[in-house]
Amino acid sequence: MGVFCNGFSLFLIACSMVVVASGSFYQDFDLTWGDHCAKIFNGGQLLSLSLDKVSGSGFKSKKEYLFGRIDMQLKLVAGNSAGTVTAYYLSSQGPTHDEIDFEFLGNLTGDPYILHTNVFTQGKGNREQQFYLWFDPTRNFHTYSIIWSQQHIVFLVDNFPIRVFKNAESIGVPFPKSQPMRIYSSLWNADDWATRGGLVKTDWTKAPFTAYYRNFKADACTWSYGTSSCGSRSSSSFSDRTWQTNALDAPSRRRLRWVQKYFMIYNYCADLKRFPQGLPPECRRSRF
Numbered sequence: 001m002g003v004f005c006n007g008f009s010l011f012l013i014a015c016s017m018v019v020v021a022s023g024s025f026y027q028d029f030d031l032t033w034g035d036h037c038a039k040i041f042n043g044g045q046l047l048s049l050s051l052d053k054v055s056g057s058g059f060k061s062k063k064e065y066l067f068g069r070i071d072m073q074l075k076l077v078a079g080n081s082a083g084t085v086t087a088y089y090l091s092s093q094g095p096t097h098d099e100i101d102f103e104f105l106g107n108l109t110g111d112p113y114i115l116h117t118n119v120f121t122q123g124k125g126n127r128e129q130q131f132y133l134w135f136d137p138t139r140n141f142h143t144y145s146i147i148w149s150q151q152h153i154v155f156l157v158d159n160f161p162i163r164v165f166k167n168a169e170s171i172g173v174p175f176p177k178s179q180p181m182r183i184y185s186s187l188w189n190a191d192d193w194a195t196r197g198g199l200v201k202t203d204w205t206k207a208p209f210t211a212y213y214r215n216f217k218a219d220a221c222t223w224s225y226g227t228s229s230c231g232s233r234s235s236s237s238f239s240d241r242t243w244q245t246n247a248l249d250a251p252s253r254r255r256l257r258w259v260q261k262y263f264m265i266y267n268y269c270a271d272l273k274r275f276p277q278g279l280p281p282e283c284r285r286s287r288f
Helices: 250-262
Strands: 013-019 029-033 038-041 046-051 057-061 064-075 084-091 099-105 114-120 129-131 142-148 152-157 160-166 182-189 209-225 264-267
Touching (some): 029 038, 038 057, 046 182, 064 084, 099 152, 114 160, 182 209
Antiparallel strands (some): 029 057, 038 046, 046 209, 057 182, 064 142, 084 099, 099 114, 114 129, 129 264, 142 152
């Protein structure tokens, strides 16, 4: 036995803008599973998830969001993290759910984490892109962000865009735009597939495995019952709505190209063996 962790109906809801400049995890999130493996401390400014042989752990946001920018700083499991997965994502509920995923796949000490991304629309995913990171994500906190607008979804790491999923409804590709999503995160054991296809198993003598979270920020539309709108454009809370812009600027496009050239290790849009009948239609569109 391992060491125990101690260390919708749219007509009914309306949208209102919220900006959480320095939110409290007590205020913004619920610990959903894992008993003592999930903790909030430092006056609500720090959250940790842990995994041992008995249980992983997780949390979810109290609010639902529909479009916006979500930022969270994470410091991932250090040392030999092979077999562990730290998932941080937006998701709605039900068999036709939408989802926007960051998943961090642990590895042996000294080997890099794999950052796995995916987009689900109407219950279907299979849109994976994977990356190595250009830093050690276990030594310090780094910011992982999702920009979700009606035009595109952008994944960012320390404000560097690493992936763009554009709205391609005009060519028949579903896009998540009508289902509010909560923020979720979990730390769990996936040694049947996560590290080298399941060849490397979790070393439970290193448990508990712990990841840390801080500096959550949401500049987003939240959804609740009522008749309120997305807020007053003149309010100071809405002074920065850059997540609504339709395209990346030139510096962001250069950063995106740099990341995809040097750090992308898998792209479903380049996997001809996986799609012998032809690549998905969105793969034939411009990356930007």
